[in-house]
Structure formats: structure tokens, C-alpha cells
Amino acid sequence: MKGFVKTIEVVIASVILLIVINQFIIRVQHEPWSKLFIQRSLEDFLCVEENKINNYVMNNDYESFHKDLEYWMNGPYDFSIKIKDLPKPIVKVACICDSEDEEKLKSMLEPMEFNYNGRYTNIRLIRNDSINNINFNENPDIFVYFDKSKFKNDIDSITKKLNRGKGVLLISNLTNESITDPNFSNIFGFSVGSGSSSGNSEFYSISKPNLVSYRISKIFTKTPFRIYTSGGDSEQTGNIILRNKQHEIKTFTNETCKNCIEYPIDSGNYFKIREMFDIQTDRGNYTLFIENVNANKSIGKTYADLIIKNNSYVFNLSKGSFNNVELNENISILKDNGLSFSTTNESKGIATWLLDLKNNSDNNQLVKSLVLFTAVQEYKLDASTFDVSKPEKIPGKVFLTCDYYVPGYNGFDPYTIEILMWQLFK
Amino acid sequence: MKQNGQLNIEFIIDVALFSAIIFAIIGIIISEIPRAYSIHEENYVKSKTYQISEILLFDRGDPINWTSESMDKIKRFGFSSGKNYYVNMTKINKFLNFCNNNYTGVLSKFDIKDRDIVVIIRNSNGIIGECGIKRKESYSTIKRFGIFYNETEGKYETVGIEIGVY
Secondary structure (H helix, E strand, O other): OHHHHHHHHHHHHHHHHHHHHHHHOOOOOOOOHHHHHHHHHHHHHHHHOHHHHHHHHHOOOHHHHHHHHHHHOOOOEEEEEEEEOOOOOEEEEEEEOOHHHHHHHHHHHOOOEEEEOOEEEEEEEEEEOOHHHOOHHHOOOEEEEOOHHHHHHOHHHHHHHHHOOOEEEEEOOOOHHHHHOHHHHHHHOOOEOOOOOOOOEEEOOOOOOOOHHHHHHHHHOOOOEEEEEEEOOOEEEEEEEEOOEEEEEEEEOOOOOOOEEEOOOOOOOEEOOOOEEEEEEOOEEEEEEEEEEEOOOOOOOEEEEEEEOOOOOEEOOOOOOOOOEOOOOOOEOEEEOOEEOOEEEEOOOEEEEEOOOOOOHHHHHHHHHHHHHHOOOEEEOOHHHHOOOOOOOOOOOOEEEEEEEEOOOOOOOOEEEEEEEEEOOO | OOOOOOOOHHHHHHHHHHHHHHHHHHHHHHHHHHHHHHHHHHHHHHHHHHHHHHHHHHOOOEOOOHHHOOHHHOOEOOOEOOOOOEEOHHHHHHHHHHHHHOHHHHHHHOOOOOOOEEEEEEEOOEEEEEEEOOOOOOOEEEEEEEEEEEOOOOEEEEEEEEEEEO
């Protein structure tokens, strides 16, 4: 028996010895040199081609970008390019509403095709009575609700969409009851507060880039609203509504000035497309940028597309029937007498709540910039984004990613390029 | 009854087990040696490739105006024009010239023995120059990119520098 125990001892000692010695033998991990080399090449490429790439992004020129990548990185690779922190060039909006609300939303979002800071951008609107009946192929980026009870009923589907990176915008006057309802407070991330502080209906912060209000205020100053004008063949009038007050402008076209704006009317002061003029309000002067004008009735409806260029703009919003949303710099977009008029809850997707605002020029610019923000500022600069008939690229098993930050220059926003690269035959 | 010089069974098992363990350990160590050697070789070649690419792309060379010097006076090649990623095409052409006419001299500047290198220069139209010797054995390559000023076109263009060490 004693001898048997000794044998067991030897076995145990051997096992311990084997384990310990194994630790001293250096198991060299296979260094991913080839992966590092390709990553370095990609970083070099993005760095030296920065100006060219910026033009590709500005012009949504995914073909040239891919062509350049394939030429310089020549090899059995495929790529997918993602642009982060820029509004999407094509925003697919699904209005879960009736046709009346769809028209309302459409008028708020016009012009649907516009230049976002020099880059062509397009809003595509579809309508459906239920979020569950949306066609899979339509693949909306954002779901807009006007009816809070419908929103509450769809809460499970909405949560799923948010988890998949989609955006949800609720435009409705929530009551005190709704604010305390976890269905709303969880989605939008707001909490009940005293609502006692005083402030204007302005962006919560225009100086802290990490806050959502800052990011939305930046989009706001680049997003046009449309006003339609009416009158003669070459001279029409229309009203801009700022801070609940109408300001009449004239659109006209003649030999001296094609598609121009006169403001104030009959003053002789006229402005061309891409020029700016000031409108005086009870809160001081605000600058309006003329994005586009059609004053020729024979072409179609006459209109002016304008942008309020001040991110310090003070809205004149009427309060809702609630007063106890906690103002929170992380989630509040606007501030007014301690009320958070809109809040967001940034998970994978973004949920935004906004009061049901009057169909005014300044409010429409806000709604539109919120749609661009809520639709999640991340898109693929691949063929599938611009052409629905093209399949989405699915990366292979062996892949690498490379992030490159493009600083904001020439007045354009800073953004990040993420290139996903994979080997074709692995 | 145990007698002098007689071994019991436990002792025999213990010695056998101990010997098996010792041989197993020796076996593991011996089997690791060639693998460790090949990994070391691979790391050396890869790091050399990367080192050469960094020097050529980001260094101006020594002396800075080495294009006007003879091979024996050049301490180090470098394509940079002084700013990161900006390369001098005169330096690239001169290097290709040196490399094609005095390949072993170029190898010695990179401190490469018993190996070969290949340098391929490309612009947006294709390969504009190459030098070196390609072997059939496995090798390590890296592609780096720089910018040069094309005086004929009057604009900046991208240049690709591919370095392979065999």
C-alpha cells in the first residue's frame, strides 16, 4: 500500500512538472504581420488621398472611391466603406401615420432633394399604417410617429428597430402621464424633474461637441426649409415665419437678376442664390442663406429654399401640457423654462421626441435637421446605398478595419472613414 | 521476503514514469527549435521589410542631397522631400538607377546579407520603375504610398512604393 501511494506521488509530481515546464517553453503566437502591413498600407492610402477622398464623399462618388482602392491595394481583396458622423446622403423616412400627417411631414421636410453643405442629399418618404407592414426591401432609416398611442402600441417593434440601428422620431405633445410612463421615458431616456430653471427655446449647447444638441445645431445651420411663393409669372410673394411672426419676401426673375429674392419687399434690396440677407426679429437679426430659388412659374411651383445660419437661434415655441421633464445636457436638444422639448436616447439607434410644432419655417428647419440626426449619421459609401438593385457587401471571415478621421475643412463637417477590407478567397 | 539488491515493482514503475516524463519534455523542446527558428526568420524578414519601407518613405537620406553623390558616399537612401508622405521623384529615379546598376551596393546600404529585395514604383498609370531580384521562395512585401508633385501636370499625385524582401 505504501509503495502504491509513492507511485501516485510520482504521477502527481510528473503532472505538476509537465504543467510548469510547459509554461517556460515560449509558445510563439503567429504574428499577423500580413494583416499589419495591409492595415499600414490602407492608412497610408487614406492619408495621401485625403483631398481626393473628401471629393468622393462630397459627391457620393462611391465608384471612384472603390476603383482607387482596388487599384492601389491591388490584390484579392474586397472593400466596404463606411462614413461616420455625417448625415446620410439618402435618408429613407417611414411615416407611421395617416395620409394627413404624411402631407404635414412632407411639407415640413421640403425640399426633399437639397444640398447639405454642398453635398447632394435626398429624403425619400414612404407611409404605412403600421411599422410591422413596412416592406423589408424599403429598409427605412427612420420611423416617424405623430400618434403617441400608436407609438406605445408599437413599442416592441420600435425597440427592435432601435437595436438594429434605426432611428425613431415621435412628434407629439406628451402629457404628464406620458412622461412618467416607462414606455416613453425608457425609450427617450428622460426623467421627471422640477422644471424650475428658466431658459430660452434655443439649442442646449452650441459649444460642447460631445453633446447631441451641439451636433443637431450644426446640422440645423446646413439644412434648408422651403417656402412657396405665389403671384405672377416672374414675380411672387411668400411668407417666412420666424419666431411666430411672418416676414414677407418676394421672389422674382428678370434680366438683371435670375431667380432672386427681394427683402424687404419694394426696398430694392435683392439677393441672388448663395447670398445671405438678414431678417430682424424681436430677438435681433438672423441671417438667412439662399440655397435655391425658382421664380419662373413656367417651370413649376415658385419657391425659395432658405437656411437660418445662426445656431444661436432662439425659437418661439409654445409649451406643451406638461412641465416636469428634467433638463439634461446629455439628452436635451432645446431648453425652455426648465423643459426639455426634445430628448434622445442613444443606444444603437436614436430615439428623438419633439413637441408637435406649428408648421413654421424655423420649426421645419428644426424638424428636418432632427430627421437627419435621428436617421443615425452613419452610412455605407457602397453601391447598395445608392442603387437598391445592387446587393449589400458581406465581409469575408478574414477581415480588418481601418479608421481614418478627416478634419473639417472647406467648411465641411469633420467625419470618419471606416474601411472594412477582407480577403476574397478565405 | 525482500532480499538485498532486489527491486520492488513500485520503484520500477516510478523510474519508468520519470524517464517517460523526461523524454517527453526533451521531445517537446527539440520539436520547438525548428519552429522557433522559422518564426524568427519570418519576423526578421517582415521587420526588415517594414524598416526599409519606413526609411524610404519618411527619411530624406544621408546626406540629404544624396542624389548628387556617388554610391560610396551615400550612407542611407530616403525618398522624402522633408514633409511626411511627400516624396521627391528625382530621389526615386536616382535610387532605381543605383539599384539597377549596383544592386549589391544598394543591398549593403540596407544591411541585407544573403537575401534579395525588390522595389516597385507605381503611379496612377501603372508601374513606372522597378529594381531588384525576385526569388521563388516565400517573401514579405509591403505597399506604402506617398505624394509627389508632378511638374508636367502641375498637380500632386499619389505614388505607390512596393518593397519586397526575399
